[in-house]
Amino acid sequence: xxxxxxxxxxxxxxxxxxxxxxxxxxxxxxxxxxxxxxxxxxxxxxxxxxxxxxxxxxxxxxxxxxxxxxxxxxxxxxxxxxxxxxxxxxxxxxxxxxxxxxxxxxxxxxxxxxxxxxxxxxxxxxxxxxxxxxxxxxxxxxxxxxxxxxxxxxxxxxxxxxxxxxxxxxxxxxxxxxxxxxxxxxxxxxxxxxxxxxxxxxxxxxxxxxxxxxxxxxxxxxxxxxxxxxxxxxxxxxxxxxxxxxxxxxxxxxxxxxxxxxxxxxxxxxxxxxxxxxxxxxxxxxxxxxxxxxxxxxxxxxxxxxxxxxxxx
Amino acid sequence: xxxxxxxxxxxxxxxxxxxxxxxxxxxxxxxxxxxxxxxxxxxxxxxxxxxxxxxxxxxxxxxxxxxxxxxxxxxxxxxxxxxxxxxxxxxxxxxxxxxxxxxxxxxxxxxxxxxxxxxxxxxxxxxxxxxxxxxxxxxxxxxxxxxxxxxxxxxxxxxxxxxxxxxxxxxxxxxxxxxxxxxxxxxxxxxxxxxxxxxxxxxxxxxxxxxxxxxxxxxxxxxxxxxxxxxxxxxxxxxxxxxxxxxxxxxxxxxxxxxx
Numbered sequence: 001x002x003x004x005x006x007x008x009x010x011x012x013x014x015x016x017x018x019x020x021x022x023x024x025x026x027x028x029x030x031x032x033x034x035x036x037x038x039x040x041x042x043x044x045x046x047x048x049x050x051x052x053x054x055x056x057x058x059x060x061x062x063x064x065x066x067x068x069x070x071x072x073x074x075x076x077x078x079x080x081x082x083x084x085x086x087x088x089x090x091x092x093x094x095x096x097x098x099x100x101x102x103x104x105x106x107x108x109x110x111x112x113x114x115x116x117x118x119x120x121x122x123x124x125x126x127x128x129x130x131x132x133x134x135x136x137x138x139x140x141x142x143x144x145x146x147x148x149x150x151x152x153x154x155x156x157x158x159x160x161x162x163x164x165x166x167x168x169x170x171x172x173x174x175x176x177x178x179x180x181x182x183x184x185x186x187x188x189x190x191x192x193x194x195x196x197x198x199x200x201x202x203x204x205x206x207x208x209x210x211x212x213x214x215x216x217x218x219x220x221x222x223x224x225x226x227x228x229x230x231x232x233x234x235x236x237x238x239x240x241x242x243x244x245x246x247x248x249x250x251x252x253x254x255x256x257x258x259x260x261x262x263x264x265x266x267x268x269x270x271x272x273x274x275x276x277x278x279x280x281x282x283x284x285x286x287x288x289x290x291x292x293x294x295x296x297x298x299x300x301x302x303x304x305x306x307x308x309x310x311x312x313x
Numbered sequence: 314x315x316x317x318x319x320x321x322x323x324x325x326x327x328x329x330x331x332x333x334x335x336x337x338x339x340x341x342x343x344x345x346x347x348x349x350x351x352x353x354x355x356x357x358x359x360x361x362x363x364x365x366x367x368x369x370x371x372x373x374x375x376x377x378x379x380x381x382x383x384x385x386x387x388x389x390x391x392x393x394x395x396x397x398x399x400x401x402x403x404x405x406x407x408x409x410x411x412x413x414x415x416x417x418x419x420x421x422x423x424x425x426x427x428x429x430x431x432x433x434x435x436x437x438x439x440x441x442x443x444x445x446x447x448x449x450x451x452x453x454x455x456x457x458x459x460x461x462x463x464x465x466x467x468x469x470x471x472x473x474x475x476x477x478x479x480x481x482x483x484x485x486x487x488x489x490x491x492x493x494x495x496x497x498x499x500x501x502x503x504x505x506x507x508x509x510x511x512x513x514x515x516x517x518x519x520x521x522x523x524x525x526x527x528x529x530x531x532x533x534x535x536x537x538x539x540x541x542x543x544x545x546x547x548x549x550x551x552x553x554x555x556x557x558x559x560x561x562x563x564x565x566x567x568x569x570x571x572x573x
Contacts, residue, residue, distance in 0.1 A: 016573070060406035062572040080408065088406035094398045096328070098335040110324040111407045113317070155403055165406075 004074030006163045006194035007036040007059065011068035014054055028054045029218045032068065036196055036211075038162075041189050043205035044198040045303060046215030052198040053091055054218075056167050060088045073163060084112065087156035087164040091198075092171060093148060097141035101132055101151045104140065105158060112159045119158075126154035131180055145172035153181065157188075164188065166197035170204055182208060202303055214303060236295035237275055239268040241282050248285035253277060269295055321409050322417045329421020330428075333387060347436075356444065365446040370535040372437030373456050376430055377531070380464040381491065384426060388471025389483035391418040396572060397480070411568050419472055419560060426464045430457060455545055456534035462552040463528030467491055469556040470523070473563035476570065493518070494525040523555050 012032040015025040029051040036042045046052050057063040059070060059077070072082040095104050102123050109119025127136045130150040140148065149172050156164055169185075170178050178201075185195050185208055199205050205212055206226065213223040222229055239256070242265045249259055249266055256278045258269030270278045270292070279289050356367050392415065395401040405411060434457050441447065470490055474483035493500055501519045503510050527548050530540050 057572070062402060062405060064569070064571055080410070083406065083408045086406065088403055090399060090402040092399075093403060094400045095403075096332065096400055098332055099328075107324060107328055108404075108407065111321050111404065111409045113320060113408070152403065159407075 004071060005035045006038045006040075007034070007042075007070065007072055007196060009034040009055075009059075009068070009070045012055070012058060012065055012070055013067035014051075014058060014063060015066055027218050029058070032220055034213060034220065034223060036194060038194050039189065039192055040210040041185060041195045041208050042197070043209035043212035044196060044215065045200075045202070045205060045212055046198075048200075049217075050215040051218040052215055053167055055215075056088075056165050056196075056198060060086070060165060082163075084159060085162045087159065087161035089152050089156040089164070089166045089169055091167040092145070093152035093155075095140050095148060095151055095155070097143075098139065100137045100139055101127060101143075101154075102136045104151065105154055108155045108158045114158075122158055123154075126157055127151075129157075129184070130154045131177075146174055146177050149173055150177065150180070153184065161193060163194040163196065166195065168199055169197055170199060170201050178204065233295040235272060237270050237272060237292045238295045239270050239275070239278065239292045240290040241266045241268060241287050242290050244282065244285055244287035248287060251285060252281050256281065265290065318410075318413060322413045322420065325409070325414055325417025326420035326424060329391070329418050330424050333422065333425040352440065364444040365441065366535045366537075368437065368440050368444060368446070369453060369456075370531060372433065372440065373460060373531045373534060376433045376437075376457065377460050377463070377529075379433070380426055380429060380460065381467055383429060384422070384464045384467035385471055385484065385487050385491065387422055387425070388468045389475045389487055390480050391422060391472055392475040392567065393478070393480045393483055396570075399572075402572065405572070412564055415472070415476070415564050415567050416560070419468060422468050422472075423465055426468065427461065430461050430464070452534050452537065452540060455540045456530045459528045459530045459540075459545065459548055462549060463525055466523055466525075466528075466552055466556055466559075469559040469563070473559045473566070476563045476567040490522055491525065494523045497522065497524045497526055527551055 009032050012029060013027070014029045015027045017023050018026045032051075032055060044052050044055065054063065058065050059072065061077070065077075070077045073085055075082040096107075099107065105123035105126060106116075106119045109122055114122060124133070124136070127133045130153055132147065132150050132154065135143070135147060140151065143151070149169070153166070153169060156166065166185075169181050173181060182204060185197070188195055195208075209226060211223065211225050212229055214221050214229070238258075240262070244266055246261075249256075252259075252268075253274075255274035256268045256270055258267060260267045268278065275292060279292075282289055352368070352371060356364050356371075360367055401414065405414065434453070437453070467487070471483065471487045474486045477483070478486070497519060499506075500515070500522060503515045503518075504512065530544075532538075533540050
């Protein structure tokens with residue numbers, strides 16, 4: 001096995017020519033510097049057009065960088081040595097619709113040099129894993145977007161990669177499919193695989209990632225562990241209370257802010273000095289305090305803070 | 314795990330062949346073979362002592378015409394369609410290089426055309442036999458081989474344009490060059506029609522545009538005139554050099570291209 005981080009990016013930059021009559025160069029990615037450690041789940045976040053897909057395309061060799069260098073699994077980008085060890089799911093993958101899912105996976109197995117029995121076995125295993133075994137022999141032209149996404153995910157895993165790049169892997173999936181992908185990502189990490197994924201679905205990133213990077217207009221604005229990116233507010237506590245109806249919550253003192261229902265519980269935001277008052281009021285209304293922790297931003301709040309836009313109300 | 318450059322190239326070629334078969338391109342062969350057999354029977358009735366010549370002429374012309382259509386219209390989509398649909402994105406992140414993909418596509422369509430021409434050749438032989446003639450022998454095979462080499466050259470042209478532009482523009486460009494190459498005499502004598510045309514431009518066009526006349530042995534085969542092995546070897550050399558040049562240019566462009 002080679003040494004070094006899973007991905008190391010040093011000053012990567014890319015511009016595209018835009019305009020028809022007046023051609024001009026528009027930067028899509030500027031001086032990106034980033035390291036992704038082996039074995040972590042790394043979330044790559046940013047609004048549309050922020051450069052997420054451009055970064056992934058540069059890393060897998062679909063685009064040529066204007067500036068900077070990068071290495072994958074310790075190998076320089078131009079080397080072909082890392083390609084046997086990496087999986088890639090593009091955004092909204094288009095797979096050959098004249099093939100069945102099984103044929104497609106076997107074709108991908110051929111490109112990795114797997115022998116026929118091995119690629120048949122691997123295709124069957126993966127189709128089972130992504131919940132597509134029952135549609136394995138249908139032509140893919142009959143597949144929905146979500147089904148294609150699942151097969152796309154399976155093709156990224158044919159070679160049992162050490163590192164996978166997943167560009168919007170939850171895109172087009174129903175809740176069952178999203179859950180499946182989340183479980184799959186967790187299982188990959190458990191097997192020692194590094195997962196680099198871009199997503200717009202922030203709760204998924206929050207639930208899965210060890211570290212995240214936030215990108216805005218082609219520039220990296222923040223990168224780090226979730227605990228660092230999601231800033232702790234020392235002046236407030238997040239109180240979780242149970243046994244309260246909506247009427248009872250309405251009667252709580254103003255010091256109990258936030259007031260977000262979470263299933264049959266309520267999440268309240270309380271100033272540190274007001275905890276005693278609020279706890280007493282909760283007990284008076286027949287409820288009980290389950291926990292009180294320092295308030296922390298959600299990833300969504302951090303995202304909007306960093307990209308400089310207001311969250312949707 | 315094992316497998317090398319050749320294995321990956323063959324995988325792409327076989328998948329390209331499978332695509333053409335599933336897109337029903339080869340169905341025209343069956344229709345053509347039936348038409349050939351029927352026309353052989355009909356011509357046997359209508360013509361006196363000309364059956365063999367007419368059947369050979371029609372068969373070779375049909376092979377050339379249908380083959381060129383397939384070479385152009387499948388060839389221009391080989392790379393541009395993959396880029397437009399983004400179906401090559403997951404593949405190029407694998408050990409498959411752009412060169413292997415590009416040459417695999419060429420080999421795949423080349424194999425499709427090989428099957429196409431072979432089936433048509435068999436159809437022509439059946440028609441000759443039904444008309445009470447011999448199957449055509451080595452002379453007919455030489456004519457068929459020359460047509461096949463010309464078709465490979467058309468594929469290389471289409472593939473080059475396919476890497477440079479969209480399918481529609483590539484179709485226009487390929488058709489234009491194939492037509493110019495089939496009427497290369499007109500290109501050479503352009504100054505008689507357009508006296509103001511610069512001589513260097515006419516000469517350059519004549520020498521740069523592939524001369525598809527070189528691959529046309531139809532008349533000699535139909536009339537039973539011999540086609541020396543040296544003539545066929547020269548045509549093969551011409552095809553190899555030209556195809557290599559076009560594939561080299563196309564590959565260079567494809568390797569440099571950003572896949573947005």
